Amino acid sequence: MIKKLLLMGMLLGAVRAGAQTYTPTADNLAARQNFQDMKFGLFIHWGIYSELGAGEWVMNEKHIPYDSYKRLADFFNPQAFNAHEWVMFAKKAGMKYITITSRHHDGFSMFGTKTSPYNIVDATPYHKDPLMELAQECVKEGIELHFYYSLLDWGRKDYAFGSPIADGKPVNGDWDSYINFMKAQLTELITKYPGVKGIWFDGHWERDVNWHYDEIYGLIHKLNPAILVGNNHHLEPKEGEDFQMFEKDLPGANTTGFSGKSKIGALPLETCETINNSWGFNITDRSFKSSKRIIHYLVNAAGLNANFLLNIGPMPNGKIQPEFTDTLAIVGAWVQKNGEAIYGTRGSGIPAQPWGVITQKDKNLYVHVMTPSQQPYVFIPQLKGKVTKAALLADGTAVKFKQQTEGVFVYLNGVATDPADTIIKLTTN
Secondary structure (H helix, E strand, C coil): HHHHHHHHHHHHHHHHHHHHCCCCCCCHHHHHHHHHHHHHEEEEECCCCHHHHCCCHHHHHCCCCCCHHHHHHHCCCCCCCCCHHHHHHHHCCCCCCCEEEEEECCCEEEECCCCCEEEEHHCCCCCHHHHHHHHHHHHHHHCCCEEEECCCCCCCCCCCCCCEEEEECCCCCCHHHHHHHHHHHHHHHHHHCCCCEEEECCCHCCCCCCCCCHHHHHHHHHHHHHEEEEEEECCCCCCCCCCCCEEECCCCCCCCCCCCCCCCCCCCCEEEEHHHHHHHHEEECCCCCHHHHHHHHHHHHHHHHEEEEEEECCCCCCCCCCCHHHHHHHHHHHHHHHHHHHHCCEEEECCCCCCCEEECCEEEEEEEEECCCCEEEEEEECCCCCEEEECCCCCCEECEEEEECCECCCCCCCCCCCCCCCCEEEEEC
């Protein structure tokens, strides 16, 4: 019996020793730090679904047969697309990176791929690769580029959408074929397009299968160890991932129902939200978020040590609608003035307060007062270190404060306030 137990122990040890553990490289760790420093990014959902003006799920929601839906490619011809305009739009808004849909759930590739003719270069009268133009422009303008990539595919036969699942794969499909297809496309995206810094996966939640993440993540990190891998699976981080994302919720919240199992890990964090209520272009969606609401989302995300990825759905002709450009011009002006309290900061560890949040950089704390206090002061609990100075970030005007054992009182009497966010910079020793 003892011999059997020893043998079992040796076998278990061998299995554990053989299991591969992901160890990020120094370049990857540096990329993570840079990712956290950027804080603000532009999310773009754009594809042949944009032509119908009803969002990116229109094929599924309207029960359009795949063979009929594919005809949209025949007249997708975004002659007004201008990569420079898109990148400058992001820069003027204060955004440091762009994440764009390379392939969404409809299976249409928005880049020139050799793996399938169902792509923008081969299947449309446009016959050009907008993602290549965007990648080149991002390199030129110093904007990072990340690619959204859908694991889910409503049309491919090897994926077999709707098929029963057995033994970790679809009964009616060819799972090995589909996994190899994805690996081939990801190889193209990483090796062909200049300056790619991240892959943003989506669609895991559609089925409980073996996604072969060890192979897929391993391939990505082999091709470029510095590339950041994230997955919108709504779960706690998995082995091989480099950042954790939250869909339409700040980390720790679950107002949408997506994040019930999203246990916050130790990776860099990102939250994504739409500028109206749609990801893809929706011609009837007029629920545009105000510049103040967007600023508050950015600040609250930074206070929770997270990036904010704000989504737009460009029109099918390739133009960004004026409601988006006008609002984000206002946001950009605010960020340009107050970027010190956003870029390069980390969460202070002090919980959000009724009046706002606190970001931190080096020995400076940035007190973001977004909701006017009922008192002539704001109180900051749990503050470590001695405060030596308090001043308005906007103009350097000194602000009165009092530090006691239980925390710091910052007095707002006579202080010029900002309608979006009054920022007080505290210097500590």
